[in-house]
Amino acid sequence: MIVLDEITKIYDKEPVFKNLSLRVDRGDMAFITGPSGAGKTTLLKLIYGAERPDKGEIIVGEWHVTKLKQKKIPLLRQEIGIVFQDFRLLPNKTVFDNVALALTAHKLSPAAIRETVNNVLRDIILLHRKNSYPLNLSGGEQQRVVIARAMVAKPKIILADEPTGNMDRENANTIMGLFKDINAKGTTVMIVTHNEELYQGTGHRVFHINNKIVEREFAG
Amino acid sequence: MIVLDEITKIYDKEPVFKNLSLRVDRGDMAFITGPSGAGKTTLLKLIYGAERPDKGEIIVGEWHVTKLKQKKIPLLRQEIGIVFQDFRLLPNKTVFDNVALALTAHKLSPAAIRETVNNVLRDIILLHRKNSYPLNLSGGEQQRVVIARAMVAKPKIILADEPTGNMDRENANTIMGLFKDINAKGTTVMIVTHNEELYQGTGHRVFHINNKIVEREFAG
Amino acid sequence: MNIVRYSLKTALKSIWQEKWINFLTILSISIAMSVIGIFAILIMNIDSAVQHWTRNFGVVVYLYDEITEEEKLKLKERFDSDEDISEVSFTSREDALQDVRRALGGNAVIMDDFNVNPLPSSFSLTLRGDLLKPDIVMEKAQIINAFKGVEDVQYGEKWLMALHEFSRALKTGALAVCAAIFIATTFITYNTIKIFFYRRKDEIETMKLLGTTRSYIRLPFLIEGFVIGFFGGLLSSGTIFALHSFLTSGAASFMPAIDSYLSVMPVAIYILIPAAGALMSVMGSLIAVGKIRY
Amino acid sequence: MNIVRYSLKTALKSIWQEKWINFLTILSISIAMSVIGIFAILIMNIDSAVQHWTRNFGVVVYLYDEITEEEKLKLKERFDSDEDISEVSFTSREDALQDVRRALGGNAVIMDDFNVNPLPSSFSLTLRGDLLKPDIVMEKAQIINAFKGVEDVQYGEKWLMALHEFSRALKTGALAVCAAIFIATTFITYNTIKIFFYRRKDEIETMKLLGTTRSYIRLPFLIEGFVIGFFGGLLSSGTIFALHSFLTSGAASFMPAIDSYLSVMPVAIYILIPAAGALMSVMGSLIAVGKIRY
Ligand SMILES: Nc1ncnc2c1ncn2[C@@H]1O[C@H](COP(=O)(O)OP(=O)(O)OP(=O)(O)O)[C@@H](O)[C@H]1O
Ligand SMILES: Nc1ncnc2c1ncn2[C@@H]1O[C@H](COP(=O)(O)OP(=O)(O)OP(=O)(O)O)[C@@H](O)[C@H]1O
Ligand SMILES: [Mg+2]
Numbered sequence A, B: 001m002i003v004l005d006e007i008t009k010i011y012d013k014e015p016v017f018k019n020l021s022l023r024v025d026r027g028d029m030a031f032i033t034g035p036s037g038a039g040k041t042t043l044l045k046l047i048y049g050a051e052r053p054d055k056g057e058i059i060v061g062e063w064h065v066t067k068l069k070q071k072k073i074p075l076l077r078q079e080i081g082i083v084f085q086d087f088r089l090l091p092n093k094t095v096f097d098n099v100a101l102a103l104t105a106h107k108l109s110p111a112a113i114r115e116t117v118n119n120v121l122r123d124i125i126l127l128h129r130k131n132s133y134p135l136n137l138s139g140g141e142q143q144r145v146v147i148a149r150a151m152v153a154k155p156k157i158i159l160a161d162e163p164t165g166n167m168d169r170e171n172a173n174t175i176m177g178l179f180k181d182i183n184a185k186g187t188t189v190m191i192v193t194h195n196e197e198l199y200q201g202t203g204h205r206v207f208h209i210n211n212k213i214v215e216r217e218f219a220g
Numbered sequence C, D: 001m002n003i004v005r006y007s008l009k010t011a012l013k014s015i016w017q018e019k020w021i022n023f024l025t026i027l028s029i030s031i032a033m034s035v036i037g038i039f040a041i042l043i044m045n046i047d048s049a050v051q052h053w054t055r056n057f058g059v060v061v062y063l064y065d066e067i068t069e070e071e072k073l074k075l076k077e078r079f080d081s082d083e084d085i086s087e088v089s090f091t092s093r094e095d096a097l098q099d100v101r102r103a104l105g106g107n108a109v110i111m112d113d114f115n116v117n118p119l120p121s122s123f124s125l126t127l128r129g130d131l132l133k134p135d136i137v138m139e140k141a142q143i144i145n146a147f148k149g150v151e152d153v154q155y156g157e158k159w160l161m162a163l164h165e166f167s168r169a170l171k172t173g174a175l176a177v178c179a180a181i182f183i184a185t186t187f188i189t190y191n192t193i194k195i196f197f198y199r200r201k202d203e204i205e206t207m208k209l210l211g212t213t214r215s216y217i218r219l220p221f222l223i224e225g226f227v228i229g230f231f232g233g234l235l236s237s238g239t240i241f242a243l244h245s246f247l248t249s250g251a252a253s254f255m256p257a258i259d260s261y262l263s264v265m266p267v268a269i270y271i272l273i274p275a276a277g278a279l280m281s282v283m284g285s286l287i288a289v290g291k292i293r294y
């Protein structure tokens, strides 16, 4: 369950959101759209505690994010898988190590890590490139690695920021299939996108953000 | 004029291209499409000399790229403006300085640099953010900075790799308008994209790359 | 992954990847710690060195010409039985004259102008080295001066005082330098770890976003700081050992004095120095990674 | 932008941004250059120090008991007129006996067992300091040994030889250390500039893609290397100056010998050292940025 209640967020004296409210139930899949600079990435940052709202309250699962102590934030994040818009892959680590990074704080044996990572790389059809470095991958391939990393720790929530921006239609469909599977298994999924094709006809909630609020909310 | 003649390019024993040929005349605008991993970015790298083909010849303007000495490559690149798929913005420089970086090797006075950079930032509607750092911009805003940097030195050729991947339709249209203006002034423009909307109905050449060659060539 | 396992792996990898700057840091620390070591030895040995220099420090007791043989013997007995005096020798008026003549060499003829010998007889006393504090010597001199038959007591008061001052200044200075260098050592590691920290900033930033806890991020740096400090200390132990060996064996054959300067040289120093290096270094790392915020 | 302007700006910015590692490097270089400076002074002064130590180096010429007064005078004349000999003193058989008695102190009674004086008379000669090479002294001794009335010539051959060997070894060693440290200095700057280079790798990579030429990329690093080396050298000049001042004024009042050890100390060294530091440093930078490829 993700709840944003009357959120106001100000950057450099300029508000990005003004009393924005939004609710996604546990196990749901939802989409966020809106023009460039509307605050979609900022919204996700508020949810995973990388930014703090200037006003309002945020609840994610059992966590009161707005009241959360700095020390507890890692615990919140361990329950969330994030597909970053700017990828955040480490250029000096292999694809495998980049994905395994999401398991660092999980108490898994090296063997278990190996198996888990290999499985998710197989899902995104990049197992053959597991020893490559990100810079030797195409844009679309890199984006798939980011998605793999977001999924590998089997989080309760997945936040995906423009996850198919560098992909052709076919690859985008594969990825959306993966999100659907994960969602079917009970994971809450929230996807930011400009690509109407991703949500059209799915029936899932779509939040259109503009002018500092959720301007429109409709079924895709 | 950009000519690729019977190009073969091999990465890790696996060919990306096999005898691929392609020609874009001076002053033209052309689009490259194709699935993720088809080699679109690699194609651009061959043109600006960041990768060397294993076979075949490449001519860009007056330059025989395949025969060019290492030392001459900066001169080739000074005639080309590149919109990188992965942005390549420097996080510790402001928007202004990032754009000005493309003018380093041009013999301009500081005042001339200031004016030129400000003008291009105005074109992409980001002048008000010129002292911001890239990480404080939204994905679409960053991409516009990359486009500004590619245009600022008034190059003879512009190569744009997925230049609207992080943008909504409106912003994408603005950017396409800019490319059209520049093209009208005589600059050769080559755009890599997954977004069919960008070329549909323009009448410009579209090269669809697949299976290591130009599989289809048609008017958009 | 287990945090200790993970931290060790990460630290060792970083140590190897950044081997040059690590090498530079270890070198800097070892130089710093060597200087500390040398100064520590200096402080510990300064007293013995001073004793050595003043080994032959003498007090000369001039006697009245009219002194009787009996009084002379009594004085000699007194000096011989005094525990503070390690050597006693008597110079008669004639011997004194001979000495002067010899010193004058060819000019000794001027001595012929005197028809009587103008020189007094004297006792030369050598004091025990550990008593050569200016005030103790002064007290002693005053006591002796009051003895019957003693005309005057002379000793190198100024020289002794200056030497004493000098050795005290040296000790204070060496201690101050040691303290400064200790702080500098912490600072050197702080710098290096801070550099590593900044260099891995992207990685740390990403790890934080992926939910990695503070300890996972910090421990590798602390281990790295520890290793740097430890090896810096070890290297300086080696340097001090080499220097000490050279001085006591190599150089001492040419300058036997060195041997007695370097009387005190506890073996513990070879363990203390790497340990201190590691400690300082971990402290530096702690300060460097202190403020990881989410 | 003008390349010099651009390079200066970029270099100064980087120097400021990376001030700590720059400081560390300058410190390392200054330590290295100071050691070079100290060793250079050592080499330059070693001969004068050796001369100083051997100032009182004596050759003792023992005479036959049967020597005539005439022969004795002739020998004295000869020694006096010899330019290589700076001092001549004569010890008669009686003086020698006195000396022994004095040396024996309380045990002098054993001398009473001899009914004749067993000691020879002798000349003590002091040679000019600059002649104290083992072979020259040996030659001199042989010549004197052949003089009439001379029974034996003794001089501290072993000691002299050892001292000579020692001073030669010291010179060679000091030179080797200097050479090693020179290389180390280049290496230190190489490291630091390489680090900066890696740290700005992204920026350089992007600049290359934007068509920036080699010189724009390299010159800032060379300037940075120059500045680091120059200030390292300057700091070491300061250190050497301070050390020299301390030794010649402060310490010399306690150990006057130091003053004569430090006779040679050219002022040029204060300019040569920063210059050498800068040179080494630029060389290090050149190697570090040598292979920029497109
Ligand atoms: N750290 C920051 N400091 C200042 N301003 C910021 C910061 N982060 C974002 N902004 C500004 O806030 C606005 C919203 O940014 P955000 O990244 O959320 O947009 P977005 O909806 O994700 O856009 P896009 O579709 O282009 O990615 C933008 O105008 C951006 O410049
Ligand atoms: N430096 C490299 N070393 C090895 N393989 C590489 C390298 N660069 C690219 N490749 C591989 O070559 C293929 C083509 O890559 P390229 O980046 O050109 O694809 P693309 O068409 O731009 O794809 P996308 O639309 O995803 O950006 C990919 O499979 C990629 O993994
Ligand atoms: Mg965004």
Ligand SMILES: [Mg+2]
Pocket: A138, A139, A140, B040, B041, B042, B085, B161
């Ligand atoms: Mg690409």
